[in-house]
Amino acid sequence: MDQTHDADLSAVAALDEPTRRRLYDHVVRQVAPVGRDEAAETLGLARQTAAFHLDRLAEEGLLDVVYERRSGRSGPGAGRPAKLYRRSSKQVTVSLPGRRYDLAGRLLAQALEESEATGEPPRAVLHRKAHDMGKELGTQDAVGALDLLERYGFEPRSEGDAVVLGNCPFHTLAREHTETVCGMNLQLLEGFLEGLHETGLRACLAPAPGRCCVRLEPASGK
Incomplete structure (x- = not known):
């Protein structure tokens, strides 16, 4: 197997965890990037749990991480940008046996x-x-x-x-x-x-x- 196939298998395996799959489905259905607090509240999860699984999805390349100030303000006093998640452009295809x-x-x-x-x-x-x-x-x-x-x-x-x-x-x-x-x-x-x-x-x-x-x-x- 090549490295791309191994990475795709790992990404698919990551979605086998039910909470992680719910978070992924929630993020991809949203028009705008999703924050940890929003995802946790919507799905009834602890913030720490949501953060852990969202970061795992980002590590697998299934989600992209972006940083934005949700207040719309900029400059001193605007606060730190929030860590947000959105669907990545990565395409995952797994076929056994292999197909091209x-x-x-x-x-x-x-x-x-x-x-x-x-x-x-x-x-x-x-x-x-x-x-x-x-x-x-x-x-x-x-x-x-x-x-x-x-x-x-x-x-x-x-x-x-x-x-x-x-x-x-x-x-x-x-x-x-x-x-x-x-x-x-x-x-x-x-x-x-x-x-x-x-x-x-x-x-x-x-x-x-x-x-x-x-x-x-x-x-x-x-």
């Missing part, structure tokens, strides 16, 4: 837009975009092929000289739009290997129940 529909959506949207602008067939654009993205990811992440595949949710495992991918990050899309999504996935993984300068493996379509449609075979078997 955001990545697929970005590629499909880019392909559609470029196809409409240039007249190039959408599938050709999609394959090129997927290959380019895979290559970029492989170039940016200076790790081994298995580590990179694990990071993006493919659950790789060695099978002799080949690598089997135990999970498809685009599972639902691949099941409903098999040719389009599996072709995109193949190009993405070819780009991965190229970006990593992994010359010992090649990506090939080898669909089978319970795993990704792409398998990494020894390049010598080409």
